[in-house]
Amino acid sequence: MRDSIYLAWRYLRHHRTKTLLLVLSLSVFLGLPLIMRAMSHATQQSLLSRAEATPLLLGKKGSSLDLVVETLYFQLKGAEPITKADVDALQATGLALGIPIRTGLMARGFPLVGTSLDYFPFRKLRMTEGRGLAMMGECILGAEAAEALGLGPGDALLTSPSTLFDLAGVYPLKLHVVGVLEPSYGPDDAAVFVDLRTAWVAEGMGHGHQDLSSAGPDVVLKRKEGTVTANAKLVQYNEITESNVDSFHFHGDPSSYPVTAAIVVPHDEKSGVLLRGRFVDAETRQLVRPAQVVDSLNKQIFRFERVLRIVVWTVGLATAVMFVLVMVLSWRLRAEELRTMKRLGCSRWKAAQIMGSEIALMVGASVLLAGVFGIVMAQYGETWLQTLILRGS
């Protein structure tokens, strides 16, 4: 038997192009369903585990999927915001902890997430470098964002302008990186976290400027009855530092400022039920269970997977037919070779063993290749597929 395997191996090595093509075709045929299944399972689990770890979400009435995707995975979907007052009111019920989430801006390609300190222990995020947020103007980077940008504590990061050609719009805010989070293998890795008020400043709802009470005539248009009117020369700060942080302020009532959604963490099961009851008939707000929303998304993915499976099996069948055809043609072409083997004293059984070994080696190599590829994709393709699905939904 060993001799047969050796001869089969030498033959396959000699015809390496043909062998390689056949092995690759077979690998694709065998691997595709495996890869698809593994990745789909991993993605569904990953999506579901984050959703299940988020008890409830409070947001504006509308698409619950957009709300969940934007708040949990930081993919900008244009979910209508609620206000900070909604989060405060929720907190005031004493039934749950409300963690505000403000998305909408980017910082060098990574989503800028404005939130409160409660977010970090809630998601079990820990620092690997530096410290947590302490002052307005500071940011914490997710592990992936820090690595991609090559930034760490002590560095600075500019927010991306929301409208590139709007000269009168909001200018980028320079953020001070104070910490980097440990990898969490989720959307938090690719996010830039700031205090909620820093997010509002970055959006242009708050600002800091030089002290007008002591400003010179080149800046002041008029002073009248305790009111100072400044002209366009007034220096507005694009960076929050220890020396100018005092001058930053918000016009209007910050409780009316936008919050994309609030993660709602009920104190106990009863509180959760009571809260859900309060929002059943709410006209402009919704309290959704992310696990339910993601579950329905997973069902859609599963339906799509079934269609794909039919396509894959069709392609697989064609590949198998092609493989058989190639082998039959190959044996016909090798008729002279088989005759020579017979003249040398090789039995028909031995010849069949050699041919069988060739097929077994090729199928074996294809199975291995497909298996390795499937495992690697399940491990590393998860985030890629997750992003692909969420961006496309």
Next chain:
Amino acid sequence: MRMARPAPARAATIVMMAAFVATVVGCSKKPDPNPAADPMQPAQTSIYAVNYPLSYFAERIAPADVRVVFPVPREIDPAFWKPSADAVREYQAASLILLNGAGYARWTSYATLPQAQIVVTADGCRDTYLRTERSVRHQHGPEGTHAHSDLAFTTWLDLRLAVCQASHIRDALIERMPTAKDSVSAGFETLARDLLDLDERLRNLGQALGNQPLLASHPVYQYFADAYGISIQSLHLEPDRELSDDDWKEVDAMLERERANWMLWEAPPLAATEARLRERGVTTVVVDPAGQSPSEGDFLSVMRANVARLECATGVKPCR
């Protein structure tokens, strides 16, 4: 004839190793963060306050095993303190953070603090906060005029308001430590009694003063004046600094408008200042707002001394 078989053996070994490595990589479990070791979780029950009165109230109300911390250095006015990031991190780790409200301690508006731990003690104690007399309003851009930090914030000088603030501390403590409800309630009751006794004396003082105006060296007595019906006109003078000619002109102008016999100071003024005020028929009275911890005594003893000095100076009660 013996056949050499190194090639298939080598190939098989490589394939096996690749499969083993892939299996190990594929099956390795993702690291699971340990929530128990989270540095952002408070290690023990502690209360951090932004000013001394709140710290004092908390000490009087909270059970003995609760750590009450007021970390502002004694030489700094807590209203204008700018904490370091490390100091803010200390506040973040507290079980309860006591803010005054009314825009007091501006640093709390730009520091990142956990909302769930914050109690704004003066919120809900009044319909509206009082405004300072001098606040520069300004305008830039299309938003209209606005002013920064123009709320008066020495709320605790209205002692009923102080009791209300203390009641919010009591409620927050009971919510967090329901088993200590009795001791917390008892602590609050005795504190409230002490404060309301003084409040009663101040109300009598206000009635005795009637419409007689008082001057104040600094605009910190808004709630005091409002609560006890006392007319107080404020200047911007520092007790440890000699008054300039402009300052004296301002004092004289004020005295011409309001014939005041007494002037309230946050701390004893310089002897020269006191003498020149006496020449103008004005008696200085120290009414320490006690925003910072005193070098001697505590909040209650400082307030008692304030009231006694006022009663003595105005003749409402004999001097001791």
